[in-house]
Every structure is written in structure tokens, then in C-alpha cells.
Amino acid sequence: xxFQFSEEQEALARKTRAFAEERLxxxxxxxxxxxxxxxxxxxxxxxxGLFGLRIPAEHGGTALDAVxxxxxxxxxxxxxxxxxxxxxxxxxxxxxxxxxxxxxQQARWLPPIxxxxxxxxxxxxxxxxxxxxxxxxxxxxxxxxxxxLTGTKASIMLGAYATHGLVFARTGPEPLARGVTAFYxxxxxxxxxRTPLRDLGSRSGGRATLEFSGxxxxxxxxxxxxxxxxxxxxxxxxxxxxxxxxxSISVASASLGEAIGHARERRAFGQPLGxxxxxxxxxxxxxxxxxxxxxxxFEALWRNDRGLDHRVEANMAKWWAxxxxxxxxxxxxxxxxxxxxxxxxxxxxxLRDVMGTQLADGTANATKLxxxxxxxxxxxxP
Numbered sequence: 189x190x191f192q193f194s195e196e197q198e199a200l201a202r203k204t205r206a207f208a209e210e211r212l213x214x215x216x217x218x219x220x221x222x223x224x225x226x227x228x229x230x231x232x233x234x235x236x237g238l239f240g241l242r243i244p245a246e247h248g249g250t251a252l253d254a255v256x257x258x259x260x261x262x263x264x265x266x267x268x269x270x271x272x273x274x275x276x277x278x279x280x281x282x283x284x285x286x287x288x289x290x291x292x293q294q295a296r297w298l299p300p301i302x303x304x305x306x307x308x309x310x311x312x313x314x315x316x317x318x319x320x321x322x323x324x325x326x327x328x329x330x331x332x333x334x335x336x337l338t339g340t341k342a343s344i345m346l347g348a349y350a351t352h353g354l355v356f357a358r359t360g361p362e363p364l365a366r367g368v369t370a371f372y373x374x375x376x377x378x379x380x381x382r383t384p385l386r387d388l389g390s391r392s393g394g395r396a397t398l399e400f401s402g403x404x405x406x407x408x409x410x411x412x413x414x415x416x417x418x419x420x421x422x423x424x425x426x427x428x429x430x431x432x433x434x435x436s437i438s439v440a441s442a443s444l445g446e447a448i449g450h451a452r453e454r455r456a457f458g459q460p461l462g463x464x465x466x467x468x469x470x471x472x473x474x475x476x477x478x479x480x481x482x483x484x485x486f487e488a489l490w491r492n493d494r495g496l497d498h499r500v501e502a503n504m505a506k507w508w509a510x511x512x513x514x515x516x517x518x519x520x521x522x523x524x525x526x527x528x529x530x531x532x533x534x535x536x537x538x539l540r541d542v543m544g545t546q547l548a549d550g551t552a553n554a555t556k557l558x559x560x561x562x563x564x565x566x567x568x569x570p
Contacts, residue, residue, distance in 0.1 A: 234304025
């Protein structure tokens with residue numbers, strides 16, 4: 189196994205970091221305070237080709253491997269974690285559409301995503317069903333040669349802005365997961381009502397509740413086969429969870445770097461703060477945890493690129509990395525003291541934003557369940 193990126197990946201990291209520092213970082217604080225996505229952000233991300241990371245070249249994308257996609261999202265998160273979600277959603281949903289869509293569907297769906305003309309949302313969570321997504325209740329009622337989508341989706345990141353959604357609806361008996369079908373449908377429709385949510389962190393992410401009141405979906409809008417949507421959604425999570433782990437680590441590393449700089453420069457009792465074990469050792473511990481979690485996340489993506497089972501590594505990374513990131517970001521704030529507490533710096537915002545990664549794409553308990561069943565076997569695990 190190589191522990192060094194290729195020259196192409198190193199170049200990609202430098203290019204993405206420069207974009208994040210120039211375009212994302214300066215606007216991050218204002219976006220948080222205003223609680224909305226900058227109107228120009230979508231065009232900026234599209235101009236960098238960031239919506240087409242996992243889309244084949246023939247459909248306008250760059251067809252990056254999983255590790256390279258992780259490199260991109262890691263660097264973007266240094267500028268603004270919340271600005272990663274449009275890119276993450278495009279990678280997750282485009283991957284599902286590319287695996288399951290027909291040639292005609294791919295030609296219709298993927299180019300607009302790659303160009304940034306379609307901003308996509310992953311619509312699975314419901315008011316009463318988050319972790320237990322296989323029991324979802326939004327129904328797709330038969331309607332002529334298609335269906336009519338009726339019900340509610342909750343906590344949908346980008347739900348306030350998205351033009352299209354990958355919507356998971358029940359077409360079969362409850363509560364069986366095999367009764368869930370995935371539909372790729374436009375959300376700018378009179379039969380979709382959006383209610384933005386007020387959040388503790390990632391305030392510009394447009395998380396929203398979506399109410400479907402008879403949205404029409406035809407046979408050409410079905411992703412894969414009817415009844416198999418839940419399984420494909422879960423397969424996508426096995427990949428995106430490693431990406432979220434890297435995003436969280438990157439955010440915490442940015443704050444930890446500021447704390448380390450502060451420990452060098454700030455003096456107390458006639459000497460630098462870093463010379464006190466009570467300051468230096470916690471920084472060492474959190475740097476270690478973040479480093480180890482980062483390697484685990486990249487191992488999951490490396491296995492994905494080689495067609496190896498990566499579920500255990502991805503789910504390990506998903507529960508551990510956000511936890512380590514929250515604790516590291518908190519320690520960074522404490523090290524910075526009153527400087528970190530002030531909104532003049534991004535330390536507090538980063539802590540609030542990274543806390544949200546503990547919920548996104550599966551809670552710690554949900555991901556531990558996947559790992560427990562792999563380690564113990566389904567008959568001997570929760």
C-alpha cells in the first residue's frame with residue numbers, strides 16, 4: 189500500500205486548496221451569519237469542475253477515482269465545510285445514477301449535474317424514520333403508467349436550494365426495505381413545498397423539510413428497478429461516509445493548526461504556551477487521533493477503487509472521525525481561549541459545523557451496527 193499521493197493527486201490537492209482559500213474561506217463567516225448559500229457559489233463550484241468528480245467523461249465529468257475525490261473534499265473543507273455538501277451530494281447521487289441508470293437516463297441526468305445546472309439533494313430521511321430508513325412512509329401511489337409521490341422528507345441537506353432530488357418512496361408493503369423505490373425527479377414543482385430549518389451549524393446548507401403532495405413520477409424517473417432503491421442508497425453511503433470523515437478531519441485540522449500556532453506565539457509566565465505540558469500534550473493527542481482517522485478514511489476509499497469490500501473501514505471512519513474532529517475542534521477553541529470564543533475567528537463556527545457530521549449519512553450507532561454485524565455475524569450482533 190502506498191502512503192503517498194500520485195503527482196496528479198498532489199496537483200489536484202494544490203489546485204483545490206488554492207480555490208478553497210481564495211473563494212470559500214473569505215466568505216465562510218458571512219454565509220454562516222446570513223444563514224444562506226452565496227448565489228455565486230454554485231457557479232464557482234461548477235467552474236472548477238467539482239460537480240462532475242464521479243461522472244464519466246462522456247457525460248461532462250472528470251471520472252475521478254475515490255481517493256482523488258477524497259483529496260478534493262478534504263481540501264474544500266479547509267475553506268468551508270458547508271460548501272462541500274453540494275459537491276458531496278453530486279458525487280453520491282451521480283454515482284448511484286451512473287450505476288443504475290440506463291444509457292438514456294445517464295445521458296439525460298448526468299450532464300446537467302456535471303455542469304452545475306442541476307443541484308441535487310438526497311431525499312431519504314423522514315420525520316419518523318432516520319436511522320430506520322427501510323421503514324420510510326412516503327408513498328408512491330400508482331398513477332396511470334407512473335406514480336404520484338405523497339408524504340414528507342425531513343432534514344434534507346440542500347433541500348431549500350436543490351433543483352432535483354433522489355427521492356426514496358414506498359411502492360411495496362411496509363415495513364420491508366425491498367418495497368422502496370428510488371426516483372430522480374425535479375423539485376421545482378408546485379407539488380413540492382419546502383420549509384427551511386434553522387440549524388446550530390452549517391447554517392448556509394439549506395437543510396429543509398420537503399412536503400410532496402402528488403408529485404408525478406413516470407417510468408423513466410425510476411432509478412434501477414422498482415423495490416431496490418433502499419439497497420442502492422445504502423451502497424452509496426458506504427462510499428460517502430468515508431468522504432464525510434475526511435471533511436470533518438479537515439475542518440478540525442484547520443482549527444488545530446491555528447491552536448498550534450497560538451501555542452508558539454502566545455507567552456505566559458515569561459515563556460511560550462507550548463512549553464507547558466498541559467497545553468502541548470492535548471494538542472499532540474488530538475493531532476494523533478485525526479491522523480489515524482484520516483488514514484482509515486483513505487484506506488476505505490483505496491479499497492473502493494480496487495473493488496474490495498470497504499464497508500467496515502468506511503463505517504469505522506464515519507463514527508470515529510467526526511467524534512475525533514469535534515473533540516479536536518473543541519480543544520483548539522480552549523487553547524485559543526478568548527480568541528477562539530470570539531466570532532472574529534472561525535473556531536466556533538467550525539466546531540458547530542463539524543458537530544453536524546456526527547449526524548450526516550448515518551449516526552455513530554448506525555455505523556457501528558454495520559461494523560458489529562461484519563465482525564460478529566448477523567446472528568451474533570445487534
